[in-house]
Amino acid sequence: MTAHTDPPNRASAHGDDERLPCGRLLSRAWEDREQRPDDTHPRSCPHCRDAVRELDRLESAVRGLRTEAADNPAYDAEPLTRRIMDVVRMELRPGRPLPLGEPAEDLWIMEAVAARTLRAAAETVTGVRAGSCRLLDAGPDGAAGAVGVRLDIHAPADAPLPELAAQVRERVWEAADHELGLVVAVVDIRVTDLVPAGTEHGQEGRTR
Amino acid sequence: MTFGTADTAGPAHAVLVEQAAAAAAGVGGVAFLRPGLADRLRSVRHRAANGTGGAPAPTPAPAGVRMTRPDADGPWHVEIHVVALRRARTVDVARAVRVAVARRLEALAPSQPAPRITVTVTGLV
Secondary structure (H helix, E strand, O other), X not given: OOOOOOOOOOOXXXXXXXXXXXXXXXHHHHHHHHHOOOOOHHHHOHHHHHHHHHHHHHHHHXXXXXXXXXXXXXXXXXXXXXXXXXXXXXXXXXXXXXXXXXXXXXXEEEHHHHHHHHHHHHOOOOOOEEEEEEEEEOOOOOOOOOEEEEEEEEEEOOOOHHXXXXXXXXXXXXXXXXXXXXXXXXXXXXXXXXXXXXXXXXXXXXXX | XXXXXXXXXXHXXXXXXXXXXXXXXXXXXXXXXOOOHHHHHHHHHHHHHOOOOOOOOOOOXXXXXXXXXXXXXXXXXXXXXXXXXXXXXXXXXXXXXXXXXXXXXXXXXXXXXXXXXXXXXXXXX
């Protein structure tokens, strides 16, 4: 066994990401398609268009699973679709490995995977929307192998913030321990925006 | 990343990689081993682009496992990348993978020094 001071190697800064002939990373082409509709490059570049078309095909294929469940009208394929697409995205933007379990176990989880679980946990608090979730080394004062969580949230405007932050912190801690087995030394919550009460719709499953 | 590629030549190494992958994939709570969905899609796309005629493609190396041995007489370093099921506690899945792989390798090569096994969870579904 080895200590967690020696994370597993990654082959390159971009992991398994693929650089398209136009110079853009595959992950960026996919991301721009979803988040930057005003960017003209993806529409004019044949390589980016091909890459996006592949993603569209995948999404269509996954959504086609609904057809298989047509005999059961109560079956909702949307969560499955979302999970599969999340895995594909996460494979391209994995972040860095973080220690799982005890310091000497040599078990790891990629940052993006852990962050998604913790953000989802934060959003189980009514009215809370999770933003950026960074997982950092706990530092010399933290427990060995533990990580620090720095989570941005949007909070309901009418909520008492100290109590809300404490509730979010508790949910994050529980998820890290019970769902992942990630040792967390500290959870810093930063309220970055206040959302008018009653406008926080469609939270469930929106975390990526 | 070249997971599944033999860093040490020889059938023994290929067998060990294959067996380690099988042991890891058989653990409850493991969805699949890397390369994952995107890589599989890319390989399907590649095959489709190259047509189905001609010589058959070589059998791909098992996904998600890399075995190296810096010292010929030393222990193997086994690196395993898995996508786990969300319903299971992630660290427990990773521990079970390590145990399963260690047992399988010990059964195959009982006289070898115990390998160092690194398990990385690269996704949850």
